[in-house]
Amino acid sequence: xxxxxxxxxxxxxxxxxxxxxxxxxxxxxxxxxxxxxxxxxxxxxxxxxxxxxxxxxxxxxxxxxxxxxxxxxxxxxxxxxxxxxxxxxxxxxxxxxxxxxxxxxxxxxxxxxxxxxxxxxxxxxxxxxxxxxxxxxxxxxxxxxxxxxxxxxxxxxxxxxxxxxxxxxxxxxxxxxxxxxxxxxxxxxxxxxxxxxxxxxxxxxxxxxxxxxxxxxxxxxxxxxxxxxxxxxxxxxxxxxxxxxxxxxxxxxxxxxxxxxxxxxxxxxxxxxxxxxxxxxxxxxxxxxxxxxxxxxxxxxxxxxxxxxxxxxxxxxxxxxxxxxxxxxxxxxxxxxxxxxxxxxxxxxxxxxxxxxxxxxxxxxxxxxxxxxxxxxxxxxxxxxxxxxxxxxxxxxxxxxxxxxxxxxxxxxxxxxxxxxxxxxxxxxxxxxxxxxxxxxxxxxxxxxxxxxxxxxxxxxxxxxxxxxxxxx
Amino acid sequence: xxxxxxxxxxxxxxxxxxxxxxxxxxxxxxxxxxxxxxxxxxxxxxxxxxxxxxxxxxxxxxxxxxxxxxxxxxxxxxxxxxxxxxxxxxxxxxxxxxxxxxxxxxxxxxxxxxxxxxxxxxxxxxxxxxxxxxxxxxxxxxxxxxxxxxxxxxxxxxxxxxxxxxxxxxxxxxxxxxxxxxxxxxxxxxxxxxxxxxxxxxxxxxxxxxxxxxxxxxxxxxxxxxxxxxxxxxxxxxxxxxxxxxxxxxxxxxxxxxxxxxxxxxxxxxxxxxxxxxxxxxxxxxxxxxxxxxxxxxxxxxxxxxxxxxxxxxxxxxxxxxxxxxxxxxxxxxxxxxxxxxxxxxxxxxxxxxxxxxxxxxxxxxxxxxxxxxxxxxxxxxxxxxxxxxxxxxxxxxxxxxxxxxxxxxxxxxxxxxxxxxxxxxxxxxxxxxxxxxxxxxxxxxxxxxxxxxxxxxxxxxxxxxxxxxxxxxxxxxxxxxxxxxxxxxxxxxx
Numbered sequence: 001x002x003x004x005x006x007x008x009x010x011x012x013x014x015x016x017x018x019x020x021x022x023x024x025x026x027x028x029x030x031x032x033x034x035x036x037x038x039x040x041x042x043x044x045x046x047x048x049x050x051x052x053x054x055x056x057x058x059x060x061x062x063x064x065x066x067x068x069x070x071x072x073x074x075x076x077x078x079x080x081x082x083x084x085x086x087x088x089x090x091x092x093x094x095x096x097x098x099x100x101x102x103x104x105x106x107x108x109x110x111x112x113x114x115x116x117x118x119x120x121x122x123x124x125x126x127x128x129x130x131x132x133x134x135x136x137x138x139x140x141x142x143x144x145x146x147x148x149x150x151x152x153x154x155x156x157x158x159x160x161x162x163x164x165x166x167x168x169x170x171x172x173x174x175x176x177x178x179x180x181x182x183x184x185x186x187x188x189x190x191x192x193x194x195x196x197x198x199x200x201x202x203x204x205x206x207x208x209x210x211x212x213x214x215x216x217x218x219x220x221x222x223x224x225x226x227x228x229x230x231x232x233x234x235x236x237x238x239x240x241x242x243x244x245x246x247x248x249x250x251x252x253x254x255x256x257x258x259x260x261x262x263x264x265x266x267x268x269x270x271x272x273x274x275x276x277x278x279x280x281x282x283x284x285x286x287x288x289x290x291x292x293x294x295x296x297x298x299x300x301x302x303x304x305x306x307x308x309x310x311x312x313x314x315x316x317x318x319x320x321x322x323x324x325x326x327x328x329x330x331x332x333x334x335x336x337x338x339x340x341x342x343x344x345x346x347x348x349x350x351x352x353x354x355x356x357x358x359x360x361x362x363x364x365x366x367x368x369x370x371x372x373x374x375x376x377x378x379x380x381x382x383x384x385x386x387x388x389x390x391x392x393x394x395x396x397x398x399x400x401x402x403x404x405x406x407x408x409x410x411x412x413x414x415x416x417x418x419x420x421x422x423x424x425x426x427x428x429x430x431x432x433x434x435x436x437x438x439x440x441x442x443x444x445x446x447x448x449x450x451x452x453x454x455x456x457x458x459x460x461x462x463x464x465x466x467x468x469x470x471x472x473x
Numbered sequence: 474x475x476x477x478x479x480x481x482x483x484x485x486x487x488x489x490x491x492x493x494x495x496x497x498x499x500x501x502x503x504x505x506x507x508x509x510x511x512x513x514x515x516x517x518x519x520x521x522x523x524x525x526x527x528x529x530x531x532x533x534x535x536x537x538x539x540x541x542x543x544x545x546x547x548x549x550x551x552x553x554x555x556x557x558x559x560x561x562x563x564x565x566x567x568x569x570x571x572x573x574x575x576x577x578x579x580x581x582x583x584x585x586x587x588x589x590x591x592x593x594x595x596x597x598x599x600x601x602x603x604x605x606x607x608x609x610x611x612x613x614x615x616x617x618x619x620x621x622x623x624x625x626x627x628x629x630x631x632x633x634x635x636x637x638x639x640x641x642x643x644x645x646x647x648x649x650x651x652x653x654x655x656x657x658x659x660x661x662x663x664x665x666x667x668x669x670x671x672x673x674x675x676x677x678x679x680x681x682x683x684x685x686x687x688x689x690x691x692x693x694x695x696x697x698x699x700x701x702x703x704x705x706x707x708x709x710x711x712x713x714x715x716x717x718x719x720x721x722x723x724x725x726x727x728x729x730x731x732x733x734x735x736x737x738x739x740x741x742x743x744x745x746x747x748x749x750x751x752x753x754x755x756x757x758x759x760x761x762x763x764x765x766x767x768x769x770x771x772x773x774x775x776x777x778x779x780x781x782x783x784x785x786x787x788x789x790x791x792x793x794x795x796x797x798x799x800x801x802x803x804x805x806x807x808x809x810x811x812x813x814x815x816x817x818x819x820x821x822x823x824x825x826x827x828x829x830x831x832x833x834x835x836x837x838x839x840x841x842x843x844x845x846x847x848x849x850x851x852x853x854x855x856x857x858x859x860x861x862x863x864x865x866x867x868x869x870x871x872x873x874x875x876x877x878x879x880x881x882x883x884x885x886x887x888x889x890x891x892x893x894x895x896x897x898x899x900x901x902x903x904x905x906x907x908x909x910x911x912x913x914x915x916x917x918x919x920x921x922x923x924x925x926x927x928x929x930x931x932x933x934x935x936x937x938x939x940x941x942x943x944x945x946x947x948x949x950x951x952x953x954x955x956x957x958x959x960x961x962x963x964x965x966x967x968x
Contacts, residue, residue, distance in 0.1 A: 004767060079755055080536070083757070118780060150774075279560055279564050280782050281781075302778070303603055306784065306785045307756060
């Protein structure tokens with residue numbers, strides 16, 4: 001093992017976390033509405049599968065773009081050769097226009113400040129490579145996307161210090177929490193280079209308030225550090241009005257290129273969530289700092305966007321009729337689907353954080369815990385994976401400080417499957433916990449003999465020593 | 474503003490502010506001359522011809538034909554569109570199994586079917602650029618070193634060392650033995666590094682070689698494998714030019730060598746890509762193929778930072794599993810490269826320019842030593858500026874490849890049509906004629922002032938840029954992949 005690098009031998013890729021292990025179980029026994037109705041339903045994957053029909057119908061009417069054609073002529077050779085890390089100009093223009101449209105055109109973006117990368121995964125890592133040295137730190141509010149442990153820390157050698165947020169105020173960021181995190185870093189002799197937030201938040205499914213954004217900007221201004229705003233869920237806010245981008249707040253604070261903080265705010269974007277195209281690996285870094293843009297552009301050499309994909313999406317996103325319709329329809333369908341999940345959870349006596357964005361709900365199952373501990377959370381999670389056969393993400397994998405919270409995704413499965421998932425959950429809660437449903441009727445709580453046996457069965461299945469390769473994200 | 478900018482630069486990482494991206498090398502500077510004044514047969518016949526870009530543009534017609542005949546692979550039929558959502562949704566870092574299978578099969582065919590590859594060892598990366606960096610991240614820690622025979626691809630400096638902190642220790646080769654890599658040279662470099670307390674983790678070879686265009690013979694490969702086994706260090710074989718072999722000797726790939734030798738497979742890793750063999754640099758298809766299971770596992774996780782677009786995987790899975798197409802493509806591409814190489818080298822011979830005899834690659838390693846006024850690096854730079862600014866050919870000076878012998882230049886010939894090749898050869902004839910004349914004149918009169926006056930930059934007053942629309946010509950008219958910074962040492966050195 002000493003033959004390989006430290007990167008290759010330690011576990012800082014973070015893929016032994018339960019977030020990924022749940023997928024492993026799903027892969028072994030995936031639900032299928034015909035072939036495997038007893039399988040595990042995947043609710044741990046934040047994918048947006050609700051609006052493919054809109055893109056498919058556009059494709060059917062516009063086959064040229066996917067066929068390497070422009071104005072009826074083949075431009076295959078040009079595209080095949082195009083490896084300029086500045087990106088296809090037409091694509092960058094279409095992308096920044098799309099980003100502006102999502103923000104209700106309250107802000108605009110300059111394509112020359114946009115750097116294309118292979119997905120937000122690469123964008124986040126690249127930004128950290130540009131902003132911090134090994135051993136330095138970035139502050140991130142909890143709960144946060146488990147993949148950050150890999151994306152931001154693994155090869156960069158940078159540390160994450162959490163900003164603890166709690167349910168007492170809906171997990172919003174507070175001034176004391178920011179200061180505490182900063183001091184914690186100082187205590188650990190870590191130089192803080194910036195704060196990274198996800199807005200709308202994963203896993204909370206909420207947009208940041210103007211208050212929080214102002215707080216953050218004041219904080220980074222005061223400390224003289226960077227602010228990275230990962231806005232990859234911006235198009236999943238149920239209404240454009242409810243999403244406030246950090247760029248908008250900068251504008252409102254009259255911060256322009258003459259203010260120092262202007263250059264220290266960077267936005268990460270991607271088409272993986274808003275457009276549901278994670279396979280196409282389209283990410284972007286937007287920065288007002290020319291040096292960051294220059295460095296990130298060179299670094300993007302390690303993960304450029306396929307020219308074939310840039311060309312297709314450039315045509316798609318340049319079609320304003322499509323983008324306008326898509327943004328509105330996407331918001332509508334997501335809102336509707338979220339409502340369905342929330343009501344299904346309510347019927348099982350489960351509440352969640354009031355969300356207005358994202359592809360998931362942040363669900364409170366703390367009342368179902370044996371004790372207010374993370375061990376109990378893990379127990380409950382395993383029951384849900386093996387007994388209820390739902391793969392959801394435990395809050396501990398998102399570094400939540402309070403046990404009992406789970407992220408449950410709603411946009412990667414059909415309505416029927418969602419209904420089934422809710423039925424299973426309701427049945428489970430009823431049988432084990434005698435919890436009244438929304439009508440006040442309580443369910444049977446008697447454990448039958450066979451139930452006891454299957455309880456024992458899942459206890460013995462608790463082995464996470466299996467290190468076989470974990471598929472996908 | 475200036476103080477805030479410098480204050481901000483303190484807030485950036487060392488990596489972001491150091492020069493280890495290496496983009497200030499003359500390799501990239503020459504492109505600037507091209508970008509400002511690109512050759513076009515009718516609209517700018519006096520422009521600079523791009524011969525510094527190792528691209529393979531000779532066989533696109535075959536690929537275009539395949540794409541036209543297989544619209545499903547591009548989501549262009551109803552049946553194709555049906556696949557859209559499952560493809561667009563697929564971000565599994567294992568990649569489509571069909572894609573990995575197609576790549577493994579193609580890699581085998583590109584090596585004449587003499588070896589086979591296991592699809593489960595195929596790991597994706599962001600082009601060969603991403604592949605090389607990924608391999609370094611897996612095998613070496615910051616401060617560790619890899620041996621690399623020179624001359625070598627200039628961007629290795631960035632790809633292998635920029636973000637990884639890995640050092641390059643060159644194994645210098647020269648024309649005394651046709652730039653062959655000898656075991657003695659490798660051992661000497663290894664010992665020297667060891668004596669300087671540099672931890673050598675492995676050896677990287679590019680086979681076929683860039684910039685030499687030659688393939689390594691079996692004996693050399695075997696001796697290198699023996700060496701790395703003895704020292705228990707890694708061997709990374711960059712085989713991205715595998716299918717550009719166009720004449721004898723036949724290509725021997727590393728897989729062939731190790732299957733007949735007693736070798737620890739955990740030390741052997743291959744970097745591959747479709748950028749050169751198929752001419753697809755824009756599609757960003759890089760591959761890491763390792764015989765070390767741990768490297769495959771970790772490499773796969775790391776590939777998250779540079780996966781191949783599923784749209785591209787989908788199309789290529791279809792294209793590269795079309796055996797008839799692949800066989801026809803490889804045979805035709807090889808034939809066309811052979812012909813182009815023949816035409817170009819004949820042109821060089823006609824004016825008495827010698828070159829390294831080669832059997833692969835998209836370029837020729839030209840020997841212009843006799844045209845140097847001084848057999849020094851400066852002498853090479855002087856000649857290079859003449860070639861770029863006066864003769865209007867962007868070629869790459871050997872120094873940018875860290876060649877220890879001044880006077881060698883890499884000139885690419887597969888990124889243009891036949892007519893442009895003729896123009897390029899004409900200009901080369903003029904260069905030789907002009908140099909001969911200048912040398913004669915210099916012998917008569919005092920030389921220095923005359924030389925300097927010949928070297929003044931003469932960019933055309935109007936910079937011409939070509940929009941991509943409406944220019945249907947095969948010669949490259951696109952901006953170079955990396956537009957260098959405005960104030961390059963190249964410019965400063967003249968004044």
